[in-house]
Amino acid sequence: MSKIFPKSANALPLQIVIFLFVLGGVAAAGITYYATPAYLRVGYQPVQPVPFDHSLHAGQLGIDCRYCHASVEKSATSSVPAAQTCMNCHSVIKTTSPLLEVVRESYKTGDPVPWVKIHQAPDYVYFNHSVHVNRGVSCVECHGKVNEMTAVYHAKSHSMSFCLNCHRNPATFIRDPQDVFNLDSKTLAEQGRLADAQKFVHDWKVKPPQSCSGCHR
Amino acid sequence: MRYAYYTLAFLVVLLVSVMGFRGMKSSRPPIEVFPDMDHQAKYKPQAESKFFADGRADRPIPAGTVPYGRGRGVELEPGHGFDSTTGAFADPAYLRGDDFRYAGKKADGTFARGFPVEVTETLVRRGRNRYMIYCYPCHGALGDGNGITKSYGMLATPSYHDDRIRQMAEGEIFNTITHGKNTMFSYADKLSPDDRWAVVAYVRALQRAHNASIDDVPLAERGGLK
Numbered sequence: 001m002s003k004i005f006p007k008s009a010n011a012l013p014l015q016i017v018i019f020l021f022v023l024g025g026v027a028a029a030g031i032t033y034y035a036t037p038a039y040l041r042v043g044y045q046p047v048q049p050v051p052f053d054h055s056l057h058a059g060q061l062g063i064d065c066r067y068c069h070a071s072v073e074k075s076a077t078s079s080v081p082a083a084q085t086c087m088n089c090h091s092v093i094k095t096t097s098p099l100l101e102v103v104r105e106s107y108k109t110g111d112p113v114p115w116v117k118i119h120q121a122p123d124y125v126y127f128n129h130s131v132h133v134n135r136g137v138s139c140v141e142c143h144g145k146v147n148e149m150t151a152v153y154h155a156k157s158h159s160m161s162f163c164l165n166c167h168r169n170p171a172t173f174i175r176d177p178q179d180v181f182n183l184d185s186k187t188l189a190e191q192g193r194l195a196d197a198q199k200f201v202h203d204w205k206v207k208p209p210q211s212c213s214g215c216h217r
Numbered sequence: 218m219r220y221a222y223y224t225l226a227f228l229v230v231l232l233v234s235v236m237g238f239r240g241m242k243s244s245r246p247p248i249e250v251f252p253d254m255d256h257q258a259k260y261k262p263q264a265e266s267k268f269f270a271d272g273r274a275d276r277p278i279p280a281g282t283v284p285y286g287r288g289r290g291v292e293l294e295p296g297h298g299f300d301s302t303t304g305a306f307a308d309p310a311y312l313r314g315d316d317f318r319y320a321g322k323k324a325d326g327t328f329a330r331g332f333p334v335e336v337t338e339t340l341v342r343r344g345r346n347r348y349m350i351y352c353y354p355c356h357g358a359l360g361d362g363n364g365i366t367k368s369y370g371m372l373a374t375p376s377y378h379d380d381r382i383r384q385m386a387e388g389e390i391f392n393t394i395t396h397g398k399n400t401m402f403s404y405a406d407k408l409s410p411d412d413r414w415a416v417v418a419y420v421r422a423l424q425r426a427h428n429a430s431i432d433d434v435p436l437a438e439r440g441g442l443k
Contacts (some may be wrong), residue, residue, distance in 0.1 A: 041247045082238065
């Protein structure tokens, strides 16, 4: 009786098991890489109704973040400015620019400019801007260097591990409170002042929650 | 078996070439892998609403709305814009009944001089902090009207060091911040009444600093000025 399988087939079961492990590893790596916010959200740069240039306004002209996002220090939400805020300057400057037609229309009618939201926390996450910026956490930690962006994009992942990374070790991310809105500033730790940061965390009672209900209420 | 690995390698290359790398710019909205409860049937600030005709979830305050129910038992001082003889009690800060503090005006409607709040170092520092956010772009760090907007065509910004503004009542400066004037729009949405007074105090400080004499410098500090 002739052989049905060649001798090399003896090794096949083991080879199949090894292949399945490799396949599983590749699949896991693929999912980790692609199915997480670091891939799905980072880089999202929608086309906005007005091509507002943060690198010009916040970078070159040096206008403070809070000039437009005025509620960030006292509210959970960092408000998107009303058209009047734009018109504070643009009622005089570039009054005929076609790019600003949407803003002028909004100012006239009161209908909001249909800005596209980029950073969207899920509805089960309760994030409060004021508590962060009033405790030395700079805008740049979560939003990246917006003062260098021509069109704003999602720069950081905003995944849960991203939040916890800082919540577990706030001292390494904290800035001098007067540097919070200076996006080019360094954290105290980067300035070699980690001890000052730890003192700040203690004195200002910075106790970022790590329990589920801290953010999911 | 070799071909299985070749196929796998091919699939990996195919996947990477279709999906790209992390951090690549895209104008497509993010895909939500598990969208459970990400978008709940509730309104968040500045959100959209299909229920209201204007599409806004934030509702404008109807005209004539009066705050109700806070600070009961605090009687207003007489003559401050609210009739306490009717038996109405309210927190003056909540109802903004104090004309001086919330409109910069005296009872007869003219602009008041002086401050309705105590001018402390904390207040002036707060004023400087707010000034550098909201006023600095046009009025400049020195209050001379040479802000960054001047080089872009905002030419009419006055200097605080003109006699007209040096003589202006504090209440009128407060009123200008609240309601705007000429090309300046209202900053009432950005500066709370108390912050406005802090800014007025800082404007006064800028004016004083601009016209300071050697007598304003403490004796101990004068040596460094030579």
